[in-house]
Amino acid sequence: MINTVDTVEGQQDIELDSFYQVTVPEVDARVYVNVELQKAPRIKRWLRKRGWYYITRLTTRQSGIVFEKSHYEKVEKVYSIWIVGGKRKKSRIERYQVQNGPNALNVMELIIIYLGNPEDTNVSLIEQLLNNLFSATLDIEKKKKILQDKFYIAMNSDMERTVTEVCNLSVSIFEEGKDVGFKEGREDMMRENVINLAYEGFSPEKISDLLKVSVKQVRKWINH
Secondary structure, eight states: OOOSEEOOTTSOOEEOSEEEEEEETTTTEEEEEEEEEEOOOSOHHHHHHHHHHHHHHHHHTTBTTTBOTTOGGGOOOEEEEEEEOSOOSSOEEEEEEOOSSTTOOOOEEEEEEEOOOTTOOSSOHHHHHHHHHTOSSSOHHHHHHHHHHTTOOOOOHHHHHHHHHHHHHHHHHHSTTSOOOSHHHHHHHHHHHHHHHHHTTOOHHHHHHHHTOOHHHHHHHHHO
16 A cells, blocks of 8 residues: 555645555556545535545645656556445445546546445445445355355455454444544545535634634535
8 A cells, every 4th residue: 555645735634544555467557546435425516526636635645656757648548436434225336537538648547436235236246346345234254144145255364354344444434423532534524514514604703703613614616
């Protein structure tokens, strides 16, 4: 896993949940994959904008590492995958790409996975797997059994530890009405409230007064 803190001078640091460099041997190429866990936002377009912001930051991050000076032909593709919790009956997957025509340069892709009912078998296998893995109604041992029996994933010691870690993390982030316990989780909630009020027509000064956040911080969140 690559360093999960993206720092740009003059901009707010981004703390990523995870960030990997993956080699694709079939095409002799590398791609970068960012995976984020997110509670269900009240404004979906906010989540899409945040995803694209992460992608552009992770693309420009390649400067001086993947390519030098003006050799932009060496830019490698970045995926940002957002796994979104919440109570919904059916899961779905949304994919967004930068496309300007059949010969468009495809170096950015945003994928948003909205989790659903773990018992729903009328969705793709990847959705079924994720719905079970991140379910708030299934205990860890039940999840391990499903992964082994239905998806043929062998539960060796490494995989059992991974499943346990993922389940514990998902409970912290997805569980309704509970403090996620992480600084970024609390900040995300405050940022979302600011954006919600801005869409309702409240001025930055009024939002600052209501939420007890500086006007400077309010403007920063709205503009991003």
